[in-house]
Amino acid sequence: MLVAFALTPMGVKESVAEYVAEAVKIVRESGLPNRSDSMYTMIEGEWDEVMSVIRRATEAVALKAPRVQVSIKVDVWPAMPAPLDNKIALLEQHVAATEGG
Template structure:
């Protein structure tokens, strides 16, 4: 199992890239794989063979306008890890922070 974070955007589309990015995010969401989008990256969870074709389709959709495309990919690949890492990784950090707050008496 792996969690991939990627950012794809046209490099020559002017100041706003929202339309092209929205189309790429739509492709990710329609994949059915666990995902989330933040202001800078879209995260998607699955096997290499499941995720890479989705990232490719998202990238191809941005390139359709004849744009030069910027693509950044980061991956946390954990063979044998159970599904759900996209959420459990964040939950573990939040637990640590909550523990620290309770130990120091801060709310």
């Protein structure tokens, strides 16, 4: 299962990096495969372990911000091993195929 989530601290200044940094640290320390970009953090794992990490990350941000919005998108694809890397690899194969011809 692959989960993309975003935490949005509300009622804070325009840049939220300092608030989100602790959440990303929790994700990285979880030991689950993960990747962060400018809008989302993605975690690969089973329901309970992924949701536990998201809960802890949200709680960490909530200690510093008066309000936190959480957006979660889940991709359940049991036949896809290591979706964090393999979904992109599959996409790149298709892009390469379109460039050849």
